[in-house]
Amino acid sequence: MDKYDVVIVGTGPAGMGATFSLLENRPGTSILMIDKAPVSTGGMRNDCKMNFTYPIGFPFEYWPEDVANHYLEKVKEFLKPDILPKSNIEVYQTRAEKLGCSLLEIQQTHLGTDGGLRLIQQLMKRLTDSGVDISLKEEMLSINNEQKFITTDLREIGYKTILIAPGRHGFHFLQSVMHQLGVKYMDNILDVGIRVETRIERYPIVKDYYDPKFYFPEKVRTFCTNSGNAHVVKEKYITERGDVWYSVNGHAYAPDAAKNNGLVNFAILKTVRFTEPLASGQEFAEHLGVMAALMGGGRPLMQRVGDFRMGKRSKAASFNGDLYDFEPSLRDCCPSDISLAMPSKILRYIWSGMKKLDTIIPGILHPSTIMYYPEIKLYANKPEYKDEHFQVAADVFFAGDGAGTSRGITGAWASGIRASEGMMESLN
Numbered sequence: 001m002d003k004y005d006v007v008i009v010g011t012g013p014a015g016m017g018a019t020f021s022l023l024e025n026r027p028g029t030s031i032l033m034i035d036k037a038p039v040s041t042g043g044m045r046n047d048c049k050m051n052f053t054y055p056i057g058f059p060f061e062y063w064p065e066d067v068a069n070h071y072l073e074k075v076k077e078f079l080k081p082d083i084l085p086k087s088n089i090e091v092y093q094t095r096a097e098k099l100g101c102s103l104l105e106i107q108q109t110h111l112g113t114d115g116g117l118r119l120i121q122q123l124m125k126r127l128t129d130s131g132v133d134i135s136l137k138e139e140m141l142s143i144n145n146e147q148k149f150i151t152t153d154l155r156e157i158g159y160k161t162i163l164i165a166p167g168r169h170g171f172h173f174l175q176s177v178m179h180q181l182g183v184k185y186m187d188n189i190l191d192v193g194i195r196v197e198t199r200i201e202r203y204p205i206v207k208d209y210y211d212p213k214f215y216f217p218e219k220v221r222t223f224c225t226n227s228g229n230a231h232v233v234k235e236k237y238i239t240e241r242g243d244v245w246y247s248v249n250g251h252a253y254a255p256d257a258a259k260n261n262g263l264v265n266f267a268i269l270k271t272v273r274f275t276e277p278l279a280s281g282q283e284f285a286e287h288l289g290v291m292a293a294l295m296g297g298g299r300p301l302m303q304r305v306g307d308f309r310m311g312k313r314s315k316a317a318s319f320n321g322d323l324y325d326f327e328p329s330l331r332d333c334c335p336s337d338i339s340l341a342m343p344s345k346i347l348r349y350i351w352s353g354m355k356k357l358d359t360i361i362p363g364i365l366h367p368s369t370i371m372y373y374p375e376i377k378l379y380a381n382k383p384e385y386k387d388e389h390f391q392v393a394a395d396v397f398f399a400g401d402g403a404g405t406s407r408g409i410t411g412a413w414a415s416g417i418r419a420s421e422g423m424m425e426s427l428n
C-alpha cells in the first residue's frame with residue numbers, strides 16, 4: 001500500500017491552501033493530493049473572482065471577524081491579488097440604505113475562467129516542483145480510520161492525517177464519509193434563487209464595481225456577478241435515487257474588449273434554514289431541482305421579465321422577437337414559467353429584492369431581462385467539529401465549501417490553512 005504523512009482529497013482552493021501551508025510550515029512532510037477530475041473543478045476553474053473582505057465567503061458560525069481576517073491576510077500574502085478599482089460606491093450605498101438594503105464594499109480581483117486555469121496550472125507546477133505527489137482522475141471512495149487508509153477507485157492509500165475537501169458537488173460523498181466515521185451532523189442551510197441575465201447598460205454598476213454585493217431584507221442577496229465575456233452555464237447534479245437535475249451558474253472570461261458579449265449575469269439568492277420536522281434541507285433542494293427539470297424536459301427554466309410580470313409563460317418566441325433584444329447565453333434551457341416551479345415565499349422575497357435593485361440601479365426589470373431557475377447552492381450537512389481546525393475524527397479534517405466551512409475561493413483557501421494547522425498538530 002502507498003503511504004503518506006498527509007493525504008489531501010480535492011485540489012480546489014481548500015486543498016491547495018492546506019498543501020501550501022504544510023509545505024511552508026512542515027518541510028519534509030510527504031504529501032499526496034488526489035482529485036477525481038483531470039483539473040480542479042470549482043470556482044478557481046470557473047470565473048475565478050476572489051473576494052478579500054470579511055464576511056464574504058466566511059460563514060459566521062465558524063469565522064469570527066478577527067479569525068477570518070487573520071487567515072485572509074495569509075491568503076492575500078500568498079495569492080498577491082491585483083485588487084480591482086471601484087467608483088461611485090457612496091452613491092449606490094446611499095440609495096440602497098434608503099430602501100433598507102446595503103451594499104458591501106469588498107476588495108475583489110477577477111482572473112476569468114481562462115485566467116483561473118492558468119493560475120491552477122502554475123500552482124500545480126509549484127506543488128509538484130516542491131515534491132508533492134498529485135494524482136488526478138483518482139476518486140476517493142471510502143475511509144478506514146482505525147487502520148488509517150482510504151480506498152480509491154485505483155488503490156488503497158495509507159495516511160497519518162487526511163484532509164477531505166470535495167467541494168459543494170461532493171456533498172453526498174462527504175455525507176457517506178460522515179456515516180463511515182460516525183460523525184454526528186445536523187442539517188445545513190440552503191441558498192435558493194435565480195440567475196439574472198441582462199445587457200450591461202441595464203446594470204451599469206458593474207463598470208464601477210465588478211461583483212457588487214447587495215444585501216436585501218429577509219436574507220436575500222446578490223451573488224457572483226459576471227460581466228464582459230459573461231455566460232450562464234448549467235451544472236449537473238444526480239440525486240441518490242439517480243434523478244438528474246441542473247442548477248444554473250455563471251462565469252466570465254478574462255477582460256478582453258474584442259470578446260465582450262455585452263452581457264452581465266448574477267444570482268439573487270435567498271438563504272433558507274429549515275427546522276423540524278424537515279429532516280434534510282438538501283433533499284428539499286433536490287426536490288426543487290428535480291421539479292424544475294420535470295417542467296423543463298430535463299433542462300433548467302428561463303423566463304423573460306416581461307412575461308413574468310404579465311403572468312405569462314415565456315415561449316420560444318419570447319427569445320426571438322424584436323423587443324427581446326439579446327439572446328440567452330445559455331441556450332440549452334427551457335422557456336417556461338418559473339413561478340410554477342419555485343416556492344412562492346422564496347420567489348416573493350426574490351422579486352422584492354429585484355424591485356429594490358431596480359430602484360437602486362434602474363434597468364434590470366427591463367422586459368428583456370432573463371430569469372434562469374434554479375440556482376441552488378448545496379452544502380453538506382454540518383458536521384460536529386471537534387476543534388477549531390475542522391477535525392471531525394482523530395486525524396481526519398474537513399475543509400472548503402462542501403463541509404460548510406466556506407462559501408468562495410478565498411474562504412475555502414483560508415479553511416484549508418486552518419485545517420492544516422490541526423493536521424500539523426496531529427503529525428507532531
Ligand SMILES: Cc1cc2nc3c(=O)[nH]c(=O)nc-3n(C[C@H](O)[C@H](O)[C@H](O)COP(=O)(O)OP(=O)(O)OC[C@H]3O[C@@H](n4cnc5c(N)ncnc54)[C@H](O)[C@@H]3O)c2cc1C
Pocket residue numbers: 009010011012013014015034035036037039040041042043044046047048049050051138139140141165166167168169170173224233235249250251399400401402406407408409410412
Ligand atoms: C461555475 C462556478 C463558478 C464559481 N465562481 C466562483 C467565483 O468566481 N469566485 C468564488 O469565490 N467562488 C466561485 N465559485 C464557488 C467556488 O467554486 C467554491 O467556493 C470553491 O471552489 C470551493 O473550494 P473547495 O476547495 O471547497 O471545493 P472545489 O473547488 O469544488 O474543489 C473540490 C475538488 O474535489 C474534487 N473531488 C470531489 N469529490 C472527490 C472524491 N471523492 N475524490 C477525489 N476528488 C474529489 C473535485 O473534483 C474538485 O476538484 C464558483 C462555483 C462554480 C461551480
